[in-house]
Amino acid sequence: MTLRLYNTLSGQTDPVEPADGDTLRMYACGPTVYDYGHIGNFRTFLQVDILRRFLHLEGVKVRHVMNITDVDDKIIRNAAAAGVPIREYTPKFTQAFLDDLDSLQIERPEVLARATEHIAEMVTLVERLAAAGAAYKTEDGSWYFRLAAFPEYGKLSKKDLEGMTDGARVDVDEYEKDSARDFALWKATRPGETSWDTAIGTGRPGWHLECSAMAMEFLGESFDLHAGGEDLMFPHHENEIAQSEAVTHKPLARHWFHVRFLLVDGRKMSKSEGNFYTLRDLLLKGYKASAIRLALISVPYRHQLNFTFEGLVEATAAIDRLRTLVTRLQAATLADGTTELMQAAADKAEAGYMAALENDLNTAEARAPIFDLVRATNTALDQGAVLAGDRERVLAVLAKFDAVFAVIADHDAQPTRAALAWAQEQGMTDKVAPELLAAQGLSDEAIEGLIAERNTARRQRNFKRSDEIRDELAAKGIVIEDSKDGVRWKRK
C-alpha cells in the first residue's frame, strides 16, 4: 500500500512515490518573516508535517526544503517603520517561527533556505530566462517574465488566460511592461532601499523567483512534490512553474499539494474582523499546544477548517482521553500473555488507521479506529481482561498514531512556559489567562506535597480536609483522579 494524494496539477488522486525510488524530494513554501505566525499559517505547516510524518511511518525517506522569505515589500515596510535594516529586523521573527514549529511538534525540514542567502542562484535564473527569451528588463532596471513565452501558463490553477484581458483590475499603470500580466522577477530599488549589486543590475528578487531558484538549487530541476497553502496556487505557484519550466522544459514538480484555508468562526481570519490569532495568543489564553495541533489537523487538508474555541476545548478533552488510557495501561499490573479479543481489536484499529491516512491523508477518518481501540481497551481493563502482551500491542498502535498525530506524548509544558516568558518580556501579562498564571506558580513538588497531605486526610476519613485540598488545586487548574492504582494528577 502506498499513499495516494490529490494532485492539483493532474486533478486526480495520484500515488506519491519518490522518483528515484529512495528519497521523496519535496519543497514547501515557508513563511515571510515580517511578524509572528498566525494559526492559519500553521494549519498549512501542520498538514505538511502530517504528510512528512506519514511518509516516514511508511518507510519513505524525505528531503524537505522550506524557504524563509526574509526580503519582501512587507518586511521592508515594517523594518523601515521600526527604523532598523531588514537584516536586523528578520532574525527575531525567523527564530519565533522556528520556536512556534517546535511548540506544535512540527518536524524541521531538512533544509531551511533563507532568500537573502541565495541571491546568486536567483540572478543566474534570470539570466537563463533572458537567454531563453522569457525575461526582459524595463527602463527602470526591473526584470519581468514574458508570459507570451510560456503558453502552458495557467495549467496548475486551470485558468484560461484568453478570458483574462489586460486592464481592468490588473495594475497596468505600474511600469512599462509588455503585457499587464507579466510578473516581476527582479525589482529595481530606490536609493536607500535594501538591494544587491548583481550582473543583472542593482535591486532585489521578486518573491516568486526566490522559490524557483531555491527549489531547483536543493532538489534539482524536477522533483517529487511541491506543497503550499491554496492561496499560493495562483499566482505564486503558477509563476514558479513558468520561471522554472521556461528554461528547463521539465516539470518543476510532479505532484502539487495544496492545503485549504482556515476560517475562524466561519469567516476568513483578518485583523479587521478581530478574529486573528497567533499561536502565542492561544497559548496565553491557556490552551495547550497539543490541543491546538489536534484541532488544526483533525480536519483533512482538502477541506476548509472552521477554527473555534469550542474546537480547542474538544481537542483538549480528546487528548486527555488518549493520555489517560496510556497512563492507565502503564500503571496496570497485568499477567503475561495475550488475548484473542484485544489482539484482534488492535489489528483492526491499526489497519483502519493506516488505510485512512493512505487515502489522501484523511485524518478525520483515521482518528475513528483509534478511538474505537481506546474504548475496547478501557472496557477490557474494567473487566480485568487485558494481558501484558495486549498492553504492548495496544501501546504500539497508539505509538503509530502518535508518530503522525504527535499529541499523546506530553510536550505541553515547554511551549506554555516559553509563551509566558515571552509575554512577560513584551510586557503583555494582561493578556494571560489568570488560571495559567496561578498554575504556573505551583511547582510539581508543591502539588505532590498537597496530594500526600490529602491522602493522609482520606485515610483518616477526614473528607472535609481532603476535599478542601482538591478544591484548592482545582482552582489552580490541577485535576485529581483517585484510582485503584493510586492518585493521578494533571494540569488542566
Next chain:
RNA sequence: GCACCGGUGGCGAAGUGGCUAACGCGCUGGUCUGCAAAACCAGUAUUCGCGGGUUCAAUUCCCGCCCGGUGCUCCA
C-alpha cells in the same frame, strides 16, 4: 460578474448507490466512588439544505434553487 468548494445529530466532522449514517466533544440517565474525577453501559440524526429527475433502490448520481466559504490582488 466568472470559477471552485461545501451545506450530515446540540457542536465539530467522516462516509457510502442498498448493511444499525463512523469518530470526537457535549448533554441526560445508570454502574463504580466517602463524594468527585476517570472509565464503562444506555439514550441523544426514522435521517444527511430545498425542489425535481435517473434507478428496483439516493444522503451518495444528474438538473435547478437557496445559503455559506474561497479564489480571480499581497496572503499559509
